[in-house]
Amino acid sequence: xxxxxxxxxxxxxxxxxxxxxxxxxxxxxxxxxxxxxxxxxxxxxxxxxxxxxxxxxxxxxxxxxxxxxxxxxxxxxxxxxxxxxxxxxxxxxxxxxxxxxxxxxxxxxxxxxxxx
Amino acid sequence: xxxxxxxxxxxxxxxxxxxxxxxxxxxxxxxxxxxxxxxxxxxxxxxxxxxxxxxxxxxxxxxxxxxxxxxxxxxxxxxxxxxxxxxxxxxxxxxxxxxxxxxxxxxxxxx
Numbered sequence: 001x002x003x004x005x006x007x008x009x010x011x012x013x014x015x016x017x018x019x020x021x022x023x024x025x026x027x028x029x030x031x032x033x034x035x036x037x038x039x040x041x042x043x044x045x046x047x048x049x050x051x052x053x054x055x056x057x058x059x060x061x062x063x064x065x066x067x068x069x070x071x072x073x074x075x076x077x078x079x080x081x082x083x084x085x086x087x088x089x090x091x092x093x094x095x096x097x098x099x100x101x102x103x104x105x106x107x108x109x110x111x112x113x114x115x116x
Numbered sequence: 117x118x119x120x121x122x123x124x125x126x127x128x129x130x131x132x133x134x135x136x137x138x139x140x141x142x143x144x145x146x147x148x149x150x151x152x153x154x155x156x157x158x159x160x161x162x163x164x165x166x167x168x169x170x171x172x173x174x175x176x177x178x179x180x181x182x183x184x185x186x187x188x189x190x191x192x193x194x195x196x197x198x199x200x201x202x203x204x205x206x207x208x209x210x211x212x213x214x215x216x217x218x219x220x221x222x223x224x225x226x227x
Contacts, residue, residue: 043217107159
């Protein structure tokens, strides 16, 4: 079946503009995660959705970042008033919570965001 | 949140067995240990997960001592295509506590 998809694959924006990044998780996966990865760095957790529960937003770096997940499926990460330090690859992952699953996360290819 | 420590980089030659050790001294009772592999310009890919003793799958083995304060990912007979960054994660399954990837170990396999 189809894996996690993300769009756009690349996004170049001017400082101060808003951007929206989209993630389509694997069908039936109830958990969805957003990370960002700066060049040469590890992954930084941003936000985590699980079913209908309130999302875990503990990783969002500022109030310029927000995310929503509609209908328990597609998710959109929005960055308002982008800054140059927001430049990174934004990765989305999904996982299934069906027992005896290991909660393995399946990652998308990422969106490379460049803020000029 | 269990902090993990891994070597920054390792080199190996094709056909050798590679062991990457991760230290996690403050692992909690219910925490699991998970390893991911990441190639350049790709998202990480799950390799293996375990709680204690030894876990083996078709690509790797995971050794966890009784005190669980460390774990070792073992890759048998590596090839050039195993060159990647390997991340060790420790945390409660399905929670944000699992989601700290750290800097990982850059494994370079040489011909």
